[in-house]
Amino acid sequence: MVAQLRRKTTDIAIVVGDMATTEVPGRFSLVYLVWNSLGNLRTQAEQVACFRNAARHLEPGGRFVIELWVPGIRRFPPGQAAVPFHVGEHHVGLDTYDLTTQQGTSHHYRRHPDGPS
Known part of the structure; x- marks a missing residue:
């Protein structure tokens, strides 16, 4: 950058x-x-x-x-650990949020043509 x-x-x-x-x-x-x-x-x-x-x-x-994202904690039903923010053919993105520590993490999973994720 x-x-x-x-x-x-x-x-x-x-x-x-x-x-x-x-x-x-x-x-x-x-x-x-x-x-x-x-x-x-x-x-x-x-x-x-x-x-x-x-x-x-x-x-x-x-x-x-x-500029700060405010987590949509209402999107987390009781007991649910993650919510998707993107689901596509080659990418799945999930947000997790720890209510105790108030720390959010975005997880990205990508599918490549040769098979590994």
Whole structure:
């Protein structure tokens, strides 16, 4: 992804790092955490570190915007461990959600022409 971005533009400084700890120069009006990335931080301490890091990078009055999936726990009948989000000829996707830890996991199963999954 970084290589593709570098091919498209040289106007953006690209930094690869941990969203909870990496610092970049400057202050910004917007810190945008995209596509359920917060869910990759599996503990409350990691998530708090991410919020602190975002705050460090915001200028006064700046915004921290989080795009986050909210699990459809009502889709889980009692005793059911997973719900499908995609069922196709070559791919099956299932979501599991642990109500105790509040951790969701998406599972992807692919069928290839030579047989292995």
